[in-house]
Amino acid sequence: MSVLNDALNWRYAAKRMNGDTVPADRIERILDAIHLAPSSFGLQPYTVLVIDSPALRQRIQDQAAQQPQITECSHLLIFAAWDPVEESAVDELIGRIAAERGVPSEELAAYRDTIKGTVRGKTPEQRVEWAARQAYIGLGHALSAAALEQVDASPMEGFDPAELDHLLDLQSQGLRSVVLVALGYRDTDTDWLAGLKKVRWPRERTIQSVG
Ligand SMILES: Cc1cc2nc3c(=O)[nH]c(=O)nc-3n(C[C@H](O)[C@H](O)[C@H](O)COP(=O)(O)O)c2cc1C
Numbered sequence: 713m714s715v716l717n718d719a720l721n722w723r724y725a726a727k728r729m730n731g732d733t734v735p736a737d738r739i740e741r742i743l744d745a746i747h748l749a750p751s752s753f754g755l756q757p758y759t760v761l762v763i764d765s766p767a768l769r770q771r772i773q774d775q776a777a778q779q780p781q782i783t784e785c786s787h788l789l790i791f792a793a794w795d796p797v798e799e800s801a802v803d804e805l806i807g808r809i810a811a812e813r814g815v816p817s818e819e820l821a822a823y824r825d826t827i828k829g830t831v832r833g834k835t836p837e838q839r840v841e842w843a844a845r846q847a848y849i850g851l852g853h854a855l856s857a858a859a860l861e862q863v864d865a866s867p868m869e870g871f872d873p874a875e876l877d878h879l880l881d882l883q884s885q886g887l888r889s890v891v892l893v894a895l896g897y898r899d900t901d902t903d904w905l906a907g908l909k910k911v912r913w914p915r916e917r918t919i920q921s922v923g
Contacts, residue, residue, distance in 0.1 A: 719859035724910065726864040728903035729784035729896035738861045739787055742895065745857030746789075749850040753827045755805055757797045757843035758850065759887055761790040761880070775879060776871035776892065785866070785894035790876070791851055792887035793843035796836055802827045844890040854893050868892040 713721075739762075746760055763769055764787045772790075773782040782788060794801070806824045810817040834842060851867060858865035869891055876882070876889045900906045912918070 716856065716860065719862075720856065721910065722862070723855065723859035723865065724898075724905060724908075725866045726894075726896070726898040726903055727779075727781060727866070727905050728899040729781050729786075729864065729866075729894065730899040731784050732786065732897045734786040734861075734863050734895055734897070738863055739895065741861060742854055742857045742863065742865075745853045746850040749846075749853040751846040751849060752842070753802075753805070753823075753830070754809075755797075755801065755827065756846065757794040757801065757839075758847035758890075759792050759794070759885075760850065761792060763788040763790065771879060772871075772876060772892075775875040776868065779868060779870060779894075781866045781868070781894035781896070782892070784899065785896035787895045789854065789893040789895065790880075790889050791847040791891045791893070792882055792889045793840050793847050794886055795840045795843070795883075795888040796886065797831060797839040797843050799828055799831055802831060840888055844888075847890050851891055851893065858893075858895060863895055864898045866894040868894065 743760070743762070749756075751757070763772065766783065769783050769785070769788050772788065773779065776782055802824060805827070806817055806820045809815065810820055831839065855865050855867060871889070871892060873889045877887070880889075882889060898906050
């Protein structure tokens with residue numbers, strides 16, 4: 713066992729939380745872990761909205777099957793894919809790499825063209841799906857980082873993305889919600905799932921050695 717794997721055994725998708733606030737330094741480290749997540753070409757085509765307002769979380773809960781974690785958590789994260797993913801973002805990325813690494817942009821022209829070729833090869837809907845896949849890598853980082861912080865994290869797809877986008881006016885910001893994470897602390901008195909054994913397929917069904 714490693715420190716990470718111990719933490720992953722400890723974590724579960726808490727269904728009920730106790731309303732306690734997660735300290736700001738822990739939230740920041742979880743957000744940093746999301747920020748450090750890898751992405752295709754390093755484009756990071758998603759935005760994470762951090763919601764701590766109880767009133768807003770109440771309204772979001774109405775679009776999410778009344779899941780209790782949304783109002784009982786400390787912070788709610790909304791992973792939102794960029795929509796559209798525009799070629800101008802590729803130019804911005806190239807400019808940033810050049811500036812951060814002190815490399816002339818011209819030296820990155822081939823890389824830029826490769827990324828643009830990938831973006832151009834996708835329909836607008838395929839671009840959003842591609843962006844969403846990158847967001848899910850950030851989600852994985854969030855869940856692992858939260859576990860290391862002994863903070864409970866409940867991922868949720870059980871919401872109406874179109875309604876949530878409408879509520880938060882995400883379309884005008886070029887965003888489309890894809891997955892939520894409630895960060896907080898499990899309520900062991902009310903959560904039926906607390907303390908139950910973790911269930912996974914036999915390891916060899918998921919992990920197979922080939923060759
Ligand atoms: C992408 C994703 C979406 C999920 N959506 C929900 C959800 O809307 N509501 C919920 O109670 N659990 C949700 N879950 C939690 C899963 O049911 C849970 O992760 C799975 O059963 C494995 O259990 P564990 O995470 O507790 O180990 C979601 C998990 C993931 C990864």
